[in-house]
Amino acid sequence: DYDIYLSVTYFILLELCIILFFFFQAEDGIRDFCLSRGLGDVYKRQVVSTQSTWVSDRKQARLAALDMVTFAASDNVPKRFLKMPESEVEALLENIQEKTLKHVLSYGVGFIYEGMNETEREVVEKLYEIEAIQLLLCSYKLSWEINLSAYMVVVMDTQRYDGQERRYIDYTIPDMLQMMGKAGRQGKDDEAKCLVFCHTPKKDFYRKFLFEPYPVESHLNHFIVDHINAEIVSKTIENKQDCVDWMTWTFFYRRLTKNPNYYNLQGVSGTDINDYLSELIENSVEELEQGKLISVEEDVDLQPLNLGIIASFYYLKYTNIDVFQKNLNENTKMKKLLEIIALASEFDIVQIRHGEENILKQLSTEINYKIEKPHFNEPDTKTNILLQCHFSRIPLIPDFAYDQRIILEHAIRIVQAMVDVISSNGWLKPAILTMQLSQMIVQAQWINDSQLFQLPHFTQELVQRCKNQGIEDLADLMNMEDDDRIKLLQMSEQEIEEVAEACNRYPSVNLEFTVKNGESVESGDVVAISAVLTREGEMSPENVIAPYFPKEKEESWWVVVGDAKSNKLYGIKRVTFNEQSKVEIKFAAPEPGEYELTLYAVCDSYIGCDQGQKLTLKVTPAEEQE
Numbered sequence: 001d002y003d004i005y006l007s008v009t010y011f012i013l014l015e016l017c018i019i020l021f022f023f024f025q026a027e028d029g030i031r032d033f034c035l036s037r038g039l040g041d042v043y044k045r046q047v048v049s050t051q052s053t054w055v056s057d058r059k060q061a062r063l064a065a066l067d068m069v070t071f072a073a074s075d076n077v078p079k080r081f082l083k084m085p086e087s088e089v090e091a092l093l094e095n096i097q098e099k100t101l102k103h104v105l106s107y108g109v110g111f112i113y114e115g116m117n118e119t120e121r122e123v124v125e126k127l128y129e130i131e132a133i134q135l136l137l138c139s140y141k142l143s144w145e146i147n148l149s150a151y152m153v154v155v156m157d158t159q160r161y162d163g164q165e166r167r168y169i170d171y172t173i174p175d176m177l178q179m180m181g182k183a184g185r186q187g188k189d190d191e192a193k194c195l196v197f198c199h200t201p202k203k204d205f206y207r208k209f210l211f212e213p214y215p216v217e218s219h220l221n222h223f224i225v226d227h228i229n230a231e232i233v234s235k236t237i238e239n240k241q242d243c244v245d246w247m248t249w250t251f252f253y254r255r256l257t258k259n260p261n262y263y264n265l266q267g268v269s270g271t272d273i274n275d276y277l278s279e280l281i282e283n284s285v286e287e288l289e290q291g292k293l294i295s296v297e298e299d300v301d302l303q304p305l306n307l308g309i310i311a312s313f314y315y316l317k318y319t320n321i322d323v324f325q326k327n328l329n330e331n332t333k334m335k336k337l338l339e340i341i342a343l344a345s346e347f348d349i350v351q352i353r354h355g356e357e358n359i360l361k362q363l364s365t366e367i368n369y370k371i372e373k374p375h376f377n378e379p380d381t382k383t384n385i386l387l388q389c390h391f392s393r394i395p396l397i398p399d400f401a402y403d404q405r406i407i408l409e410h411a412i413r414i415v416q417a418m419v420d421v422i423s424s425n426g427w428l429k430p431a432i433l434t435m436q437l438s439q440m441i442v443q444a445q446w447i448n449d450s451q452l453f454q455l456p457h458f459t460q461e462l463v464q465r466c467k468n469q470g471i472e473d474l475a476d477l478m479n480m481e482d483d484d485r486i487k488l489l490q491m492s493e494q495e496i497e498e499v500a501e502a503c504n505r506y507p508s509v510n511l512e513f514t515v516k517n518g519e520s521v522e523s524g525d526v527v528a529i530s531a532v533l534t535r536e537g538e539m540s541p542e543n544v545i546a547p548y549f550p551k552e553k554e555e556s557w558w559v560v561v562g563d564a565k566s567n568k569l570y571g572i573k574r575v576t577f578n579e580q581s582k583v584e585i586k587f588a589a590p591e592p593g594e595y596e597l598t599l600y601a602v603c604d605s606y607i608g609c610d611q612g613q614k615l616t617l618k619v620t621p622a623e624e625q626e
Contacts, residue, residue, distance in 0.1 A: 163352025
């Protein structure tokens, strides 16, 4: 009987969960339908030239576009939004691959969203600019990117789904103003309209900020620690009194007395303001000191430390440097490096949309390094997964492709900062691994994958075909006879030219060095190694060929001196050069003994072109001086 009772209870709970799940799914569907229905009613009553509608994401843009086509068809005027001969539209639609977009464009309705195919987006925007289509639906984030306006703008709901909090949150006021500001075409419209669909209780709120001046307040107090660190590094601030003086020149200081409640200021007298600023500065300096970004001398003077210089140079938040310092160690492997870089606060902007948790869960089974205890509604988990998908070149949906592009744009800067933090601790192997991570990010492949993947148009099938013919790397490919290479690649003439250009631009660098004070030095003396990097070949370097990297990348190199046996890094410099570069690395000679050191030249963009030269350093005991 007890077993039967448990089975019945489990069955009831299971049905209840299913009912609740479908209830929430239905609630979202009803929400979208009601908004689309209201939007359809608006457009039925309007006879205007152009109309733009702002929605929360790609999914809502597509659904609303289909609904508009349906509503127009229900009035027996299915192509009321199309103002261009159908034959001309069909010719333009040949460049459109997305079926839904192609369908709605034929009825004069278009939509664009972040992460969209660039060619298709250009076609849609062009059709809208020449008023061939009258209705355009855009995701709200594009309000800061595009320069398209309309006679009538509709903000379709004032909320978006936040996957991190798992609830709908309001658009920010700047977002609302930016979307509403698209109403009115310069030189065409004497007046314009903007409709905002919102929850009834919020009408008074939006009326207030629309018809009354909206105060602009400072947020410096939320980011004051990073600003103070940057000013200390630049020597603008050298003591705590300089901090106070610097603050008095800011907009934040001007607004303190104007709106004290906003900044939690107890009073507006001189004493109150001084106490408030002193406490703010003391707390900021204490956080920087605890994070070892600065040093405080005699409780007054402020001096930058190496970690603070790194944070300022790479424009990173001080919290990131603290995360790197606490999580990195001399035994850090690639899996841990990916976890650490994903924790960077720069990736907090990566959005978790409705329903993405299931897709992320599926992708997490396809990546090389599995994530322990993943939280699929957290940006760090999503960042880690999308980075590994980038290395494996796994196809992604447009929303994920857009998020991946944001991650990659920040990743190189963060990796370079990680290299400097690791070098500050004198760890060689993690530093080399992090440099290889930079190569992986730029070339979109794992470090152990074939070098041939760096060439354009090379697929897994083609690389395997090359391996079967004994072609393992770029040198083997370039040494082939032209006829044999053409037969192997089976590409068009244009594609072969692009491959040839990539091969010619692949760096071939010669590394030479001299030890200025000889290979035998006393312990504690300064060892000076002069390295010369010489580029072979006739072509001068241009931007890196990296089809999967979202922006242009300039090639640079790390020159490193280290002892692989003891995992000790003695010196490092990063250089950018055309034909030749001379680098001098200085470091203090270690304890007496004989050391087998290696001088490395590691590229930050290409895989397989790194150089290494062995050198022997004999260190004798220092002579005692009277």
